[in-house]
Amino acid sequence: MHDFVQHIINGISLGSIYALIALGYTMVYGILKMINFAHSDVYMIGAFAAYYVARWLGIEAQPGIASLLMLILVSMLACGFLGFLIERFAYRPLRKAPKLNILITAIGVSLFLQYSGQVVFGADPKVFPEVMTDYVLLTFGPVELRSFDLTVLGVSLVAMLCLEFLIKKTKVGRAMRAVSSNALVASMLGVNTDKIIAFTFVVGSSLAGVGSVLVGMKYPKIDPLMGMMIGLKAFVAAVLGGIGNIGGAVLGALIMGLSEEMVVAYLSSTYRDAFAFGILIVILIFKPAGLLGKYSVEKV
Amino acid sequence: MSSPLLTVDRLEVFYGAIHALKGISFQVQAGEIVSLIGANGAGKTTTLRAISGLAPSKGVITFDSQNLATHKSFQRVSLGIAQSPEGRGIFPEMSVLENLEMGAYSRKDKSGIKKDLELCFELFPRLKERMAQIAGTLSGGEQQMVAISRAIMCKPKLLLLDEPSLGLAPLIVAQIFEILKKLNQEGMTVLLVEQNARMALKISHRAYVLETGKIVLEDSAANLLNNDEVRKSYLGV
Numbered sequence: 001m002h003d004f005v006q007h008i009i010n011g012i013s014l015g016s017i018y019a020l021i022a023l024g025y026t027m028v029y030g031i032l033k034m035i036n037f038a039h040s041d042v043y044m045i046g047a048f049a050a051y052y053v054a055r056w057l058g059i060e061a062q063p064g065i066a067s068l069l070m071l072i073l074v075s076m077l078a079c080g081f082l083g084f085l086i087e088r089f090a091y092r093p094l095r096k097a098p099k100l101n102i103l104i105t106a107i108g109v110s111l112f113l114q115y116s117g118q119v120v121f122g123a124d125p126k127v128f129p130e131v132m133t134d135y136v137l138l139t140f141g142p143v144e145l146r147s148f149d150l151t152v153l154g155v156s157l158v159a160m161l162c163l164e165f166l167i168k169k170t171k172v173g174r175a176m177r178a179v180s181s182n183a184l185v186a187s188m189l190g191v192n193t194d195k196i197i198a199f200t201f202v203v204g205s206s207l208a209g210v211g212s213v214l215v216g217m218k219y220p221k222i223d224p225l226m227g228m229m230i231g232l233k234a235f236v237a238a239v240l241g242g243i244g245n246i247g248g249a250v251l252g253a254l255i256m257g258l259s260e261e262m263v264v265a266y267l268s269s270t271y272r273d274a275f276a277f278g279i280l281i282v283i284l285i286f287k288p289a290g291l292l293g294k295y296s297v298e299k300v
Numbered sequence: 301m302s303s304p305l306l307t308v309d310r311l312e313v314f315y316g317a318i319h320a321l322k323g324i325s326f327q328v329q330a331g332e333i334v335s336l337i338g339a340n341g342a343g344k345t346t347t348l349r350a351i352s353g354l355a356p357s358k359g360v361i362t363f364d365s366q367n368l369a370t371h372k373s374f375q376r377v378s379l380g381i382a383q384s385p386e387g388r389g390i391f392p393e394m395s396v397l398e399n400l401e402m403g404a405y406s407r408k409d410k411s412g413i414k415k416d417l418e419l420c421f422e423l424f425p426r427l428k429e430r431m432a433q434i435a436g437t438l439s440g441g442e443q444q445m446v447a448i449s450r451a452i453m454c455k456p457k458l459l460l461l462d463e464p465s466l467g468l469a470p471l472i473v474a475q476i477f478e479i480l481k482k483l484n485q486e487g488m489t490v491l492l493v494e495q496n497a498r499m500a501l502k503i504s505h506r507a508y509v510l511e512t513g514k515i516v517l518e519d520s521a522a523n524l525l526n527n528d529e530v531r532k533s534y535l536g537v
Contacts, residue, residue, distance in 0.1 A: 171405070178391055178402050185389035188352050189454060190377030190406030 002142040007265045008258065013149040015257020016156035017218075020211035021234035022241070022249040023163065024083075024204030030244035031180040031200045034099065037106040038086055040231020041113035042079050042205045046212035047222045048121055049078035051128055060129040065151075068131045068217065072155065075209035083205025087198050117224030125223040128216035152214045159210050160250060166203070167246065176200055180244070229273070233260075236280045242293025251291060255279075303365060305330040305489055306351070306458055311359035313346050320346045322513040323359065328458065333480070333490040335500040335521065337534055338510035344493040345386050347510075348460045351491075352376060352383045364457060378406045380457030384464065386493075388447040392436025396427055399435050399446050403453025412455065420449035423479050441472035448476070458489045465496045477503050497534035501525045509534070 021043055028036040050071040054060070059067045090109050094102050138145040167173040178186040179196045187193050215230070216222055237256040241248025256276060263275045283290065304327035313321040321343045328334045336344045349355040351363075353373030361368040363379060371379060382403070391399050400420060404413045421428035424445040430438065435446055444464055451459055461480070465473040473496065481503045484490055494500035501507055501521040509517035509530065517530065524530045 174394070174398060174402060175405065177394060178405075181391040181393060182389055184354060185385055185391070186402070187374045188354065188377070188383050188385060188389075189402050189450065190374050191402075192372075192374045 003265065005140075005143045007261050009143070009145060009149055011258035011261035012254060013152045013218075013257070014261060015237075015254035016153055017211050017214055017253075018230070018234045018237045018256050019250045019253035020156055020159060020207045020214070021230060022237040022253045023160070023246065024208045025235050025238040026241070026243055026246060026249040027176075027200050027204040029238070030246075031176065031183075031197055032091070033244075034091070034102050035106065035235070036086075036091075036201075036204075037103075037231075038090075038109035038113060039204070039208060040227030040234070041110050041117070042082050042086070042227075043208040043212045043231065044117060044222075044224060044227035045082055045113060046075035046079040046205075046209035047128070047216050047226065048117070048126075048224075049209075050075040050213050050216060051126060051222060054129045054131065059131060063130055063132050065132065068151065068155075068213065071131055071216075072210050072213045075213045076206035077209070079209030079212070080202040080206035083201040084198055087201040092194065092197075114224055114227075121224055123224065125221045128220035128222050130220065131213070131217050148218050152218060155210060155214060159207060163203070163207065163246070172196070172199065233276050236276055239290055240279060240283050242290025245290065245292045248290055248292035302330070304328060305364060306491065307360075307362040308347070308351070309360040309362070311347065311350055311357055311361065313343070313350055313355050313357045315346075315355075320355075320513055321350070321357070324508075324510070324513070324515045326508050326515060326518065328489060328491050330457070330489050331484075331487065332506065333484050333492060333504045335492045335494055335497075335504040335507040336510055337494055337497040337500055337507055339534075340495070341512070342510040343513045344510055345462055348383060348385075348462050348491070348493055351460060352381060374406075377454050377456075380455075381460065382451040382454035382456035382458070383460035384444075384447040384451040384462060386462040386466070388440075388443050390435045390438075390443050390446045390450070392434070394435055395432050396435050396438070396446055397431045399450050400427075400453050403450035404455075407453075407455060413453070416453055416455060420452055423452075423482070424449060441468050441476075444468060444472075444476060448479075452483070452488075456488075458491060459483070460491050460493075462493045463495060464492070465494060465499060473499060497530070498525075 024039045025036065028034065053074045054071055086109055090105055091102060094105060132147065132151065134146055134148045136144045137147045137150055167176060175186065175191045175196050178191060179193050183193050233256055234253065237252035238249045240255060241252030260272055260276060263271050306328040309325050310323045311321055312323050324347065336347060338344055346355055350357040351361055353368065353371065353376050363381060366379060368376060391402065400417060407413055426442055427445055427449060430442065435443065438446065448464065464476055477499050480490060492500055492504065501524055504521040507521050507524050508515050
């Protein structure tokens with residue numbers, strides 16, 4: 001039983017990292033109806049940006065929450081800027097092209113980042129500097145709440161609440177929802193859709209930046225292909241929740257994180273990935289719109 | 301007469317190989333209600349889309365003595381062109397209020413926005429009752445009211461309306477046309493596209509009849525209502 005509670009804590013912690021990445025997939029899908037396969041590699045670049053800045057500033061000598069927040073900011077800026085460039089130069093010229101062309105371009109951008117990463121950063125894994133010390137914060141009997149898990153949870157929660165506020169309560173958020181719902185009508189009402197789409201890429205990418213630093217902190221081994229598996233799982237999480245649906249992405253990510261943790265704990269770690277993609281297959285068969293996704297019905 | 305609010309000169313639109321508009325020219329004077337009537341596929345909606353900058357067009361569209369060619373579609377709203385599109389195009393997941401606020405997207409005059417919101421609620425009291433309701437759950441007529449109100453919230457000099465009667469019960473249609481007339485009496489210029497030619501002609505000052513991408517007839521609405529050709533083809537009498 002104690003183990004179970006411990007696994008729940010770990011699962012939620014892992015799930016909230018998936019959520020940060022899944023949000024980027026789902027936001028871009030929501031607004032452009034495309035899967036941005038380069039998203040997971042933007043996440044990778046974020047981890048490396050934080051890595052190099054951390055080394056440059058010698059952050060290992062002064063671990064703590066301030067260092068963590070600074071690296072998160074660095075990674076958010078790097079990812080946001082990269083997301084902006086990708087949208088501007090890879091996807092925008094194809095705005096009116098068939099979906100397949102855009103999909104292939106996304107895969108191309110993804111491969112470009114992965115292999116450029118290997119050339120620039122080297123293919124060997126690097127050890128992410130210790131930005132915070134991990135210690136047991138609280139114990140309830142044998143159940144431990146570690147500082148890393150609490151940090152991961154806290155930071156992701158704040159990031160998601162900010163996103164929620166941005167989308168639901170601000171003018172630009174309303175414009176994002178409008179473009180996502182009907183871009184033609186939005187521009188008829190004076191919305192510069194290109195600007196809103198670029199903004200969506202920046203926001204989604206910078207959330208991946210937050211995730212990359214948290215992962216670097218928790219699993220401190222980074223390499224240019226690190227985005228592939230976590231990106232796929234975050235993508236499955238987004239589909240599971242109903243792609244295009246913000247709340248769905250978070251829900252899907254938590255389910256993914258928890259189930260992965262449980263599979264490792266009670267079955268075998270060998271099945272971890274199989275289970276994740278098993279979920280994708282089951283969802284696509286029985287509820288292709290995802291848990292919270294809806295088929296929209298238009299009144300005529 | 302002063303120069304027209306809207307002048308469309310030899311407007312042509314191609315959708316791929318389809319020549320949807322074959323060089324039409326017309327004007328709308330400030331204060332008028334002008335209708336474009338015609339059958340399906342005549343090019344009515346295409347004309348409105350070209351004026352809003354959403355269809356690739358040739359020819360010159362002048363609005364308020366500015367050539368629209370240099371204005372992208374989202375910039376035309378600030379010039380004073382608002383459209384309530386065909387099929388209403390409301391944002392179904394947003395509340396009624398949010399839909400209306402989207403109409404005021406390009407505006408910064410807070411007090412003016414509030415005033416126009418009051419105006420919309422005055423014109424369509426039903427919307428005030430349903431302010432917080434998700435727009436997708438409204439009835440078709442209510443959705444049409446949202447679409448028109450949203451366009452009013454743009455504070456346009458020219459209101460483009462695409463098929464406001466489509467799919468609505470006759471009673472609602474009559475209500476909506478009554479409100480359009482009222483809006484016009486208060487100074488709003490309206491360019492109306494309608495299949496319901498009788499309703500459109502009744503409230504319009506002038507009208508143009510479109511047939512397969514060309515204007516075949518133009519006259520005052522009263523004359524067109526009595527024109528034999530029009531009566532046979534579009535009024536069904």
